[in-house]
Amino acid sequence: MTQPRYDVVAIGNAVVDVIASCGEDLIEELELNRGGMTLIDEARADELYSAMPPARELSGGSAANTLAGLSTLGLQCAFIGQVADDQLGGVFAHDMRATGIDFDTPARDGEPATGRVLIFVTPDGERTMNTFLGAGQFLPAAALDEALIADAGILYLEGYLWDPEEPRKAMRRAIEVARKAGRKIAFTASESFVIDRHGDDFRAMIEEGVIDILFVNEGELATLTGEDDFEAGVAAVAGKVPVLVATRGEHGAIAVANGERAEVAAEQIDKVVDTTGAGDQFAAGFLSGYARDASLETCLKRGAIAAAEVIVHYGPRPEADMRALMAEKLG
């Protein structure tokens, strides 16, 4: 097998984050799912936006954020996702390309608009996300560049995009292409509500050995396994995926790979500003080590460093010189 051209190709939501600080009272008043992610339709998006304080717009999307982190860390990356032919689609595409990521999925004409995520950040730094998928829910399998997928060492998929039908079909096709080419499949469960709806799919994929690297947080692991106890959840999945990465927010993270287990504490930080992108950047840090055959412990440490960088500023993508930061922190 030849060396792949890309380290990672990802399929994910192509959305712009609309981020505002707000008080706890607004979360209650708007009846938001505090700390979680909720899919909303355009009418609800308009309603929430009207009630939202002044905001800043930054490109987002879980897998896209992870790729931005990976690219900043020096990996060769490509993205597949659906924007509309509008200004926010232009912003998303610009930011991907300006980060050094190949992104050539053609923009979609007409309605709906490019997806957006209305993010309310409370004083504790917690983000409450409300996602209007927009054009993203119409990513067709026909838009996949199969040669590109076959030419990437890792195919990275986000669970969020498993929910709408067309992208789910596209991701299933992408998995076939990647496996046929002997590539690895990384999958992030994204959010418990996705597992509530599609847990049978995910469990079947795990049983069939389709997933090589699984990213979950504590809550998702419980939903996926039905085990409220973290260790019981780990035990239920660890033997079925070559690499399991389970994050626990401020309590750090663990990874289990082929029977070896490693742990990492969360990095010490002064003040959490905005947790948006913490999980995405943890995955970026981890994969940046994994793709270069680092030890499991180093992969976790890189994940923790990347997650800590993104939560001390607004926005879901790194702002620091990540290669310099890794060098400084890892010595």
Place this chain on the structure above:
Amino acid sequence: MTQPRYDVVAIGNAVVDVIASCGEDLIEELELNRGGMTLIDEARADELYSAMPPARELSGGSAANTLAGLSTLGLQCAFIGQVADDQLGGVFAHDMRATGIDFDTPARDGEPATGRVLIFVTPDGERTMNTFLGAGQFLPAAALDEALIADAGILYLEGYLWDPEEPRKAMRRAIEVARKAGRKIAFTASESFVIDRHGDDFRAMIEEGVIDILFVNEGELATLTGEDDFEAGVAAVAGKVPVLVATRGEHGAIAVANGERAEVAAEQIDKVVDTTGAGDQFAAGFLSGYARDASLETCLKRGAIAAAEVIVHYGPRPEADMRALMAEKLG
């Protein structure tokens, strides 16, 4: 004369700022006017955007930023400016209204798009602005709500918008309406290139006593008066406007009103992140005192506090609780 409904109504650019950090080398490579503001056409805007690192989008516009500051400080404000009927126009309008500002200028159909300012921020925090005015250059006098202008204590105008013909006519008409209603006219010179092109207009307005409150920085004062020496520049203008406010960046600011002179030092800050909006927020702080009959010294101090808040984060509008900050700093 009845108490006006609004403290301040402003006419200005309705633009979205596109802000990216970059190295000094990119400023040179793109041949940008470092530290200044340059008007660009759409082709150049596309060219510069393609070369720009990943960015964040925040509502901007000089007078609009000042109003956002004033509104956050508790003043009643209204804005007049031209956006297009597009996504960025929606972002601009949302952010104005969410800040508590009345903004009812109808969006303009068709091309050009809502204006945007491509802002390159170098490691020293200096911003280099490249403005595509877009729809803003077509603000017609017909779009003015004259009853609203007559019902605001202060009409605030930005020099940037003196450059395109239609808004210039609109602002001349607005001045007539405000004067007839016995209101005050505040004017910010905005940038030396505007004075290069329209200095004769500005000097005539000053001589005719049309301007009640004039905001300039050191460079603009020199361009306006032809005096390289700061004190000579102040002497040349101070007797001709009821209130002159001249800012000097890190060297503080002075104000002269009816023969009284006051000075303020710049606030001490840890690290300048992005100077975008510093002058706009100085004006907001100053006017927030002026509108409440504060002493000249207090007005300047409020200006310095507001300017210091905005340069320690990305974006041209306040993020802090400004009323609490003023109370804390002024005791």
